[in-house]
Amino acid sequence: MHLRNAPFFHDIAEGPQAHAWWLEAQDGVRIRMxxxxxxxxxGTVFLFxxxxxxxxxxxxxxAEFAARGFAQISIDWRGQGLSDRLIADHRSGYVSAFSDYQLDVSAVLEAAxxxxxxxxxxxxAHSMGGAIGLRAIIEGLPVSATVFSGPMFGIEMTALLRPAAWxxxxxxxxxxxxxRYAPGSTSETYVLDAPFEGNTLTADPDMYSYMRRQLKHYPVLALGGPSLHWLHEALKECRDLRRMVSPDLPCITxxxxxERxxxxxxxxxRMQRWPDGKLEIIHGGEHEVLMELPDRRTKLFDQCALFFEQCK
Structure with a gap:
């Protein structure tokens, strides 16, 4: 397997030294890892x-995982980051089929x-990465344990809005x-469009500034709202995942x-029917629990490290 070097913006990551590569998925889409x-x-953490x-x-x-003795891999999914954008409007969240994300998983696994x-x-696995990760482990991703952070096992909507969205x-x-963009969304990136006060991602102003700073420096990384096609694919995937049995794998969510x-x-x-699973509620936490206030974040990463050590 030939891995070609890819750009990585060290100046905004604020983490340990990283190396990035271009990978090619089975269908020819170029992704970055x-x-x-x-x-x-x-051990190594696959961060979805x-x-x-x-x-x-x-x-x-x-940096948090490195301080606790773990390497980390991460990925730009197809259609976002520096990976291939799939339609002419590069700001629109789009994927041809939700199952295509598993091609990205396969490419990263082969590289690892x-x-x-x-x-x-x-x-x-965080948010959409949680849906991708759940299917991946059901299909045999060779990991010893999994942690989900605000996973997209469903999309928050009112009972009246859900049938309309479908x-x-x-x-x-x-x-x-x-x-076209799903109703209520535009090409604008959320963290650059929404003020910190009342945001749905984090209670930590420093973390919110971190996200804003990254996209101001490198707008090429930005993505806007989901397309109607992405929404349809995501709704179908969440419906299909709900019907699947939880895997036999230690899990903390x-x-x-x-959460909004x-x-x-x-x-x-999902967690009520995960035999070896545990649900942890983060009091005062928003969607990005990995990027919450420092005391919450420290406890969360400590718990992950202890959990991984117990499951090795």
């Missing part, structure tokens, strides 16, 4: 980011094997309008008690 390794490594996210956003988490990244391997996103497929982006009820439902 990065790897951080500290000293005395005792959410929709709109990019590798550099997890520089600080790489090729580079012999330290084992055991663990999964930490109908509108389905109609967009039939009328070739799937590239962290959920902020002020993904469906908290779907998370509770």
């Amino acid at each position: 990065a790897y951080w390794q500290g000293e005395n490594v005792r 980011p959410g929709r709109t996210e990019y590798i550099e956003k997890y520089g600080r988490s790489a 094997k090729h580079k012999s990244f330290p084992q055991p391997w663990y999964l930490v 109908a509108l996103s389905w109609l967009s497929q039939k009328t070739r309008q799937g590239h 962290f959920l902020g008690d002020n 982006i993904v469906d908290a009820e779907a998370i509770h439902n």
Whole structure:
């Protein structure tokens, strides 16, 4: 396997030294992957980011894991970050089929094997990455344990809005309008458009500034709202995942008690039927529990490290 060097914006990541590569998925889509390794490594974390996210956003988490003895891999999913954008409007969140994200997972897994990244391997999956990660472990991703952070096991909507979302996103497929933005979203990136006060991501002003600073310096990383096509694919994937049995794998899911982006009820439902799973509620937490206030963040990363050590 030939890995070609890819750019990595060290100046905004605020993490350990990283190396990035271009990978090619089976369907020819080019994606970007990065790897951080500290000293005395005792395992590797596969960090699956959410929709709109990019590798550099997890520089600080790489520092947290490195301080606890773990290397970290992360990825720009197709359609975001520096990976190939899939339609003419590069700000529109889009994927042809939700299952295509598994091609990205396969490419990263092949690269990890090729580079012999330290084992055991663990999964930490946030938001949309949680849906991708859940399917990946059900299909045999070789990790010893998994941690979910505000996973997208469902999308937060009112009971009245949900059937409308299904109908509108389905109609967009039939009328070739799937590239258009879902109602209520635009090409603007959330953290640059919304003030810190009242934001749905984090209670930590420093972390919010960190996210804003990254996208102001490198707007090429930015992504706007989801397309109608992405919404339809995501709704279908969440529906299909709900029907699947939880895998036989140790799991902790962290959920902020002020979650407003993904469906908290779907998370509770999943964890109630996960035999070796535990749900941890982060009091005062928003969607980005990995990027919460420092005291919450320290406890969370400490808990992850202890959990991984117990599951190796």
